[in-house]
Amino acid sequence: MAKLIQDGWCRIEGMVIPDLNEAYGGPFTSIPDNTNIYYGAPEVQIFNKYSLVNGIVYKVVPISELSGFTTIQMIDSGYVKLQNDIAAYNKTVDISDAVNSAQYYYEPFVVDESSVIFYADSTKTKFDKFAIIYVDKYATPSIVTVSAKYIGNPIPVGDKFSLDDIRLHVIYADGNMALVKEGFTVEPEDRIITHLNSNIVKVKYVTPKNIEYVTQIAIEGVKKLVSISAIYDGPSLSDGQEVSRKHLKVIAQYSDNTSTTVTDYVFPNGNIVSTTNNGLITIWYRGKTFDVIIPMYKVTTSRLIAYYTGPNVEVGHDFDTSKSDIRIYYQSDDPTNTFYEKVDPSLCTFVPTTIDHEGVNQITIQYVGKKGPVSTKMIVIGITPEVHMNFIVAEYTGPEIVQGKSYSPERVIVKAHFSDGTVSTVKNGFRLSSNVVNYVGLNEFKVTYKYQDDECTTTFTVIGLAKEDTTDNNYNPIYMDNNYPEATRRNNRYRGPAEGVKHDAINHDIFTNIQTLYTLFSNIEQDYNKLIESIDGNNCIKVKSLNHIQKIEDGTKSILNDTRFSSGKYEQEV
Numbered sequence: 266m267a268k269l270i271q272d273g274w275c276r277i278e279g280m281v282i283p284d285l286n287e288a289y290g291g292p293f294t295s296i297p298d299n300t301n302i303y304y305g306a307p308e309v310q311i312f313n314k315y316s317l318v319n320g321i322v323y324k325v326v327p328i329s330e331l332s333g334f335t336t337i338q339m340i341d342s343g344y345v346k347l348q349n350d351i352a353a354y355n356k357t358v359d360i361s362d363a364v365n366s367a368q369y370y371y372e373p374f375v376v377d378e379s380s381v382i383f384y385a386d387s388t389k390t391k392f393d394k395f396a397i398i399y400v401d402k403y404a405t406p407s408i409v410t411v412s413a414k415y416i417g418n419p420i421p422v423g424d425k426f427s428l429d430d431i432r433l434h435v436i437y438a439d440g441n442m443a444l445v446k447e448g449f450t451v452e453p454e455d456r457i458i459t460h461l462n463s464n465i466v467k468v469k470y471v472t473p474k475n476i477e478y479v480t481q482i483a484i485e486g487v488k489k490l491v492s493i494s495a496i497y498d499g500p501s502l503s504d505g506q507e508v509s510r511k512h513l514k515v516i517a518q519y520s521d522n523t524s525t526t527v528t529d530y531v532f533p534n535g536n537i538v539s540t541t542n543n544g545l546i547t548i549w550y551r552g553k554t555f556d557v558i559i560p561m562y563k564v565t566t567s568r569l570i571a572y573y574t575g576p577n578v579e580v581g582h583d584f585d586t587s588k589s590d591i592r593i594y595y596q597s598d599d600p601t602n603t604f605y606e607k608v609d610p611s612l613c614t615f616v617p618t619t620i621d622h623e624g625v626n627q628i629t630i631q632y633v634g635k636k637g638p639v640s641t642k643m644i645v646i647g648i649t650p651e652v653h654m655n656f657i658v659a660e661y662t663g664p665e666i667v668q669g670k671s672y673s674p675e676r677v678i679v680k681a682h683f684s685d686g687t688v689s690t691v692k693n694g695f696r697l698s699s700n701v702v703n704y705v706g707l708n709e710f711k712v713t714y715k716y717q718d719d720e721c722t723t724t725f726t727v728i729g730l731a732k733e734d735t736t737d738n739n740y741n742p743i744y745m746d747n748n749y750p751e752a753t754r755r756n757n758r759y760r761g762p763a764e765g766v767k768h769d770a771i772n773h774d775i776f777t778n779i780q781t782l783y784t785l786f787s788n789i790e791q792d793y794n795k796l797i798e799s800i801d802g803n804n805c806i807k808v809k810s811l812n813h814i815q816k817i818e819d820g821t822k823s824i825l826n827d828t829r830f831s832s833g834k835y836e837q838e839v
Contacts, residue, residue, distance in 0.1 A: 270301055274314055274321065274384055275396045278373075279307025280441045282404055289337065295344030302337060302399045304406070305435070305443035306375040309398065311384055322358050323384035324392065325374075331381060337401045340379060351381055356392040358385060375446050376400060402473050406437040411445075411478040413468040420458040421489035423520070426466075428456075431482065433468055445470060458486040488519035493530070493553045501560040501602055503595055504635060508536040508546050508559055515548055515555070562602045564595040569608075569641040571630050577646040578620045584628075584645050586610050586618065593634045608632055620647040653684040654719040657691070659712045665728040666702040672727050674700055679712055681721070702729040786817065 268281045282288050282302045292298060313321045332350045334340045340347060379400050383392035417430030433445040452467040463483045470478045499512025510528070518524045530550040538544045544559040575588030591608040616629045626647050631640040663676030679691040691714055698711035708729050713722045 268301065272396045272398075273394055274311050275382060275398075276310040276312070277301075277303075277307050277398060279303040280305050280437070280443065282401065288401075288404055293341045296337075296341045296399075300399060302401050302404070304401055304404045305437075305441075306377040306445065307398065307400065308373040308444065309376055309382070310373045311382065313386060316386060320387045321384055322360065322387050322389075322392075323382055325376065326354070326381045326383065328379040328381060328397075334379070336403065337379070337399060340399070351395060354381075354383070356383060358390050358392060375444060377447075378402065406439050406441075408435050408472055408476065408478065409438055410436050411468070411470050411480050412436060412442075413480045413482050415466075415482045415484050417484075419485040419487040420464075422458055422461060422486045423489050424458060425456040426458060426484055431468065433470060433480075435470065435472075435478070458484060461486045461488065488521055488523065490517055490551050490553055491520050492518045493527075493548065493550045493555045494518070495548050495555050495557040497557050497559055499559075501562045502538045502544070503562055503564050503597070503602070503604060504538065504540050505606070506538055506604055508532075508538065513548075513557070515550060517550060517553075562597040562599065564635055565597050567593055567595050567634050567636040567639050569593050569630065569632055569634075569639045571641050571643040573628075573643050573645045575645075577648045578626075579650045580620055580623055580647045582620060583618045584620060586613075586615050589613075589615075589630070589643065591630065591632070593632060593639065595635060608634075620645060623647045623649050650684070652687075654714075654716040654721055655682050655684055657681050657695075657712070657714050657721045657723050659723050659725040661710075661725050661727050663727075665730045668702055668705055668729045668732060670702055671700045672702060677712065677725065679714060681714060681716060702727055705729045705731045 268279065270277045280303060282304060285298075285300075285302060286292060288302075293300070311321060311323050313319055328340060328347065329335050331354065332340075332343060332347045334343055334347065376398050377400060380398050382396045382398065384394050384396075385392045411433060413431055413433045415426070415430055416432055417426060420426050428451065431449075431451070433449050434442045435445055436442050449468055449470040452469070456466075458464050462485060464486050465481055466484055467479055467481050472478070494516050496514045496516075497508070497512055498514070499509060502508070515527050515530045516524050517527045527550055530548050532546060533549045533554070534542075534547050536546055538546065538559050538561055544561045546557050546559055548555045548557060569591065570593075571589055571591040573584070573588060574590050575585050578584045587610050589610045591610055591613060592605045593608055594603060594605040596603045613630050613632045616631075618628075620626050624647060626645045628643045628645055629640060630643055631638060633639075657679055659677060659679045661672065661677055663672055666672045674697060677695075677697070679695050681689050681691055683689070695712050695714040698713075700710070702708050706729060708727045709724050710727065711722055711724050713720065715721075
């Protein structure tokens with residue numbers, strides 16, 4: 266069955282004998298056991314695995330010529346001689362001996378007998394590699410039939426077709442096929458197409474066992490082309506302009522005196538008129554050529570027109586010059602002789618390229634055309650970029666809050682950051698997920714702010730404090746009992762200085778100040794008593810001092826006995 270094998274630089278594809286022991290009555294004596302032996306004619310392609318640039322040179326030498334062996338059995342018995350003959354072979358690279366000149370990849374070729382393929386990098390002067398391809402044409406399965414097809418173009422009546430355009434395959438009893446590139450004949454032998462439309466050609470193949478197989482193919486005969494002509498009916502053109510097919514009529518004349526208009530012609534030298542060709546354009550069609558003269562005129566003036574096709578550009582940014590539709594118009598003394606060419610923006614200069622103000626920005630464009638430098642103005646609209654809110658940040662600036670209480674939203678500072686680099690403090694308008702402190706420790710809250718179509722959300726934390734008994738703090742219990750008995754008994758809302766928060770019945774700061782003042786008065790009284798002891802007989806000073814102290818004490822008691830403290834009307838702002 267067909268098998269694809271890579272042997273060095275050789276790619277081999279063909280039918281391989283599946284069981285060598287069965288085919289040859291036992292193992293080979295000298296030929297390696299893993300050797301592939303082909304029947305039919307395997308296809309071979311050779312390429313340089315290491316250099317696309319260098320390519321290869323190669324030479325196919327049949328073993329029958331190299332060592333005189335014509336069968337696989339003879340090769341096996343004379344294997345040592347074959348190896349010696351390969352080693353002794355003149356491996357000098359002579360390009361005239363190579364199947365093809367040096368190149369990277371070759372068209373497949375067939376090997377119909379056992380051969381040695383010598384090859385090397387095309388830069389080498391000697392073949393330094395080889396591959397042995399074993400072909401046993403006597404082991405070929407019986408041929409069932411042959412098939413053929415024609416792959417060439419229609420042939421003009423009276424002309425010959427080529428054998429290279431015929432693909433002949435033999436079909437074996439095992440279902441495999443093999444390409445036969447040589448050894449077949451055709452009828453008629455002269456290969457001349459005699460009439461229009463279908464021409465039946467017989468293909469005959471004789472096997473090595475002298476068995477003949479015949480098939481046939483059909484080759485289309487077409488009218489023989491005698492000549493072509495062309496007519497140009499378009500306007501005059503200037504140097505560098507293309508000839509349009511719509512203004513050309515190409516006529517083919519045939520040997521039967523008929524003619525027809527054709528469109529599948531080509532311009533072998535191009536279809537651009539110039540001062541070099543003077544408007545002479547060559548037309549080719551099926552081996553026939555015709556020269557047509559295109560009228561030309563001389564350009565006298567040129568002007569440039571440009572339009573910006575891109576989007577509006579933000580002030581301070583460069584516009585995309587490739588988004589420019591630029592055309593140069595040429596004209597002669599005759600106003601009817603006018604044409605334009607599209608200009609590649611990369612060939613132009615733009616001044617300026619940066620948009621420096623809002624609204625209309627005029628850009629000067631310069632280009633060197635057929636008549637020298639030419640310039641024009643192009644308008645690009647500048648816009649002030651819209652300011653977008655990128656993100657917000659938030660921070661709680663107030664004190665810790667007792668669990669279950671609320672923090673003041675006024676202590677939440679929200680700042681919005683915008684696309685123009687500015688930062689703005691948000692006074693109002695933001696939304697809080699909640700303002701109740703539910704947990705001891707960190708409490709996370711969300712804040713959302715919307716600016717125009719932009720809405721951003723972030724988080725901040727508030728520290729929660731556990732609920733504590735008043736007596737656990739450093740307040741003077743006697744003072745509390747004596748001065749705020751109702752408040753002390755009624756609730757447990759007074760907290761220590763570490764909390765620094767608003768409470769229901771008494772302000773901690775006020776209590777601290779009063780306690781400090783009371784201590785100060787006691788110290789003053791002690792100092793005064795000592796002073797009286799040291800100032801004997803000075804009753805006037807003592808009386809005055811005692812009166813003054815009495816006024817201070819009365820004022821203090823008045824403050825302490827004020828019912829507003831116990832009623833909770835005085836509250837600390839947070």
